[in-house]
Amino acid sequence: MSARTQVEALLTLIRESALKALDDYETHGKEAPTLDSLQKHPLDEAVNKLDFKKTIRKLEAACDQLCSTLAPPSHSIMKRSQDFGWACLRVAVKQRVADVLLKYPDGRHVQDLALEVNIQPMKLAAILKVLATRHCFREVTPDVFANNRLSLCLVSSHPMSAKxxxxxxxxxxxxxxxxxxxxxxxxxxxxxxxxxxxxxxxxxxxxxxxxxxxxxxxxxxxxxxxxxxxxxxxxNEVLGALAPVHVYPWDQVKTICDVGGGIGHFSKALLQNTANTNVVLFDLPETIEVAKADWKSDFEGRVQFAGGSFLEEIPVKGCDVYYIRNVLHNWSDEKAVQILQTVRQAMGPNSHLLLHEAILRHSCKSEFSPMVGLDDAPEPLLANYGEGQINVYQLNMLMLMWFNTQERTPSQLNKIIETVGLRLIKVYDLAEMCLLELVLA
Ligand SMILES: C[S@@+](CC[C@H](N)C(=O)[O-])C[C@H]1O[C@@H](n2cnc3c(N)ncnc32)[C@H](O)[C@@H]1O
Known part of the structure; x- marks a missing residue:
């Protein structure tokens, strides 16, 4: 494909996905907010946004690939090498700049703002200009800054400020x-x-x-x-970690064991959204004690708690579904095999195992992805949706740097699955994450 053909295809993808995103906002009640808006849109809070996530994935992938194709290479690389945005975000969060600006919806001059957040004014201006240049904060008039749609995520009560x-x-x-x-x-x-x-x-x-x-x-x-x-x-919110609640056919399922389920983020959402399910939340004993205190009498009769180690034994036998999310990526291949082996031992002949993990795709085409049913990126996008899925590759770096572990590619996951004696029967493509449905081999 020539550069011109590629650029024309990318422009088509951008146009189609941007218009689809506008429609998605409108379907959720109101037209898309502008960047300056300080009002939440219903779509921001919607529980099931899988289609929208996939539209944005395409849009981001195409915009970034278009600019990388046409801009001079050294220009693109210089921007990446001196991307100090992370340090500026850190300052803004630590000094609660967005919290202070809540009091001034029309903006605050950097000289006055500097006094309130205890940063030297010239330095604060440089930091806010980097952020505002990338649409986080709005420079209303020269050196006067206000919150906008993105900077509201920096307010200290927003979980993203902790991220x-x-x-x-x-x-x-x-x-x-x-x-x-x-x-x-x-x-x-x-x-x-x-x-x-x-x-x-x-x-x-x-x-x-x-x-x-x-x-x-x-x-x-x-x-x-x-x-x-x-x-x-x-x-979990950004990765759409509750998507399985909406995509999996739970009407066929009565008993679920949430393995390594933490204090039950997934289990609670599942019970809320389904009528006939019962959950056993399984985690380390100390976590289960926290979970019990957190749940109080919520969903009494539909939830049980079990403490133990998934490296030793799962005492909850023969459930219809064993669900395990965001666990394997914290463990080496050897330990991941051990964990799935204990799950396998708890499974009955008709049990299904749902493995819910972020998935690393190759940026080139590979034979595995079409086989297992992951959506293939349309040409000429990178096969892994490039910038549209960059969060997964960044999380993978955190796994590497904190644990010496990794998010896994489909074939790496498949190798573990086969070693344990499980068989993959279906893949649900959930954008950055995927849900693998497994049965006994
Ligand atoms: C990354 S968290 C994932 C929690 C939850 N599944 C989620 O997606 O929000 C990993 C969980 O594994 C649990 N865990 C770690 N070691 C464990 C073990 N040996 N047995 C059971 N659970 C364990 C932790 O307590 C934690 O809740």
Whole structure:
């Protein structure tokens, strides 16, 4: 395909997906808000946005590929190399700039704002100009800044502010040492979970060998722990982690075991949206105690709690469905096999296992994806939707830097599934994530 043909195809994709996105907003009650809007749109809060997510995936992929095709290469690369937006976001969140601007919907001059957020005015102006240039905050008149649709995500009550905090602290600390860590003898080649880039940032401290979650569990890390928990709410929202509630045929299902279900984010949503299901929430005993306190008497009679380790035994036998989300990516292949083996041992002959994980696709075409039913990106987009799915590749870097683990490609997941003696019968493409339906082989 020539560059002209590619560009014309990309422009068609952009036009089609942008118009479809506008329609999606209108179908949800109101026309699409402008970037300056401070009002939430019903679509922002909609529980089932899978179609919309897929439209935006195409739009982002096509816009980014179009610019990368036509802009001079060094121009594109220079922008990537000095993208300090993350540091600016961190400042804005830590100093609560968006919180302060809630009081000034028409904007606040940077000189006055600087006094309220305790940052030197010239420095604050530089930071806000980077952000506003990428549509987060609005420069109303020269040096007067106001909130806009994007900057409202930085307000401290928004879970995304916690995601910014963890990504730009635990994430960027690890990213900052990555190139040095990778060539450190032995450590750089280790795939041990306590020898990742994160531990390298702790070298010389008592925690240089602590697992990421053990470090997070230290009494003195209470604030980091809380932020991490809140950040997971934002990640689940962005990844559309409740999509299986809406795409899977639950009317055929009575009993579900939510394996490693945390305090029950998925289980609660499932019970809310289905009439005849009963859930057993299974997690480590200490997490189950937190879950019980959180659920109180909600859904009494439809939920049971079971504590234990999925590395040893799952005491809940013969459920119609075992559901396991966002678990395997925290574990090595060997441990992932062990976890699925204990699930397999709990399954009855007719049980189904639903494996819900982010999925890493190759950016080139591969034989596996059409076989398992993942939506293929239309030509000439990268096969993995490029920028449209960049969140997955960024999360994969966090897995790598914090745990020495990874999100997996379809073939990597398939290898684990086959080793355990399970058979894939259906794939639900949920954009960044996918739901694999498995039965005993
Ligand atoms: C990344 S969280 C995912 C939680 C939930 N499935 C979700 O998607 O929100 C991983 C979960 O695995 C649980 N976990 C870790 N080790 C475990 C073990 N050995 N046995 C059971 N659960 C475990 C953690 O307590 C945590 O709730």
């Amino acid at each position: 910014i905090d963890t990504a730009t602290y635990e994430g960027q600390l690890s990213a900052g040492v990555l190139s040095e860590y990778l060539v450190t003898p032995e450590l750089g080649h280790s795939i041990a979970m306590n020898e990742a880039a994160f531990q390298y940032t702790k070298k010389g401290t008592p925690h240089e060998q602590s697992l990421f979650f053990d470090w997070l569990g230290l009494p003195e890390q209470e604030e980091r722990r809380t932020q991490f928990g809140r950040s997971m709410i934002a990640v």
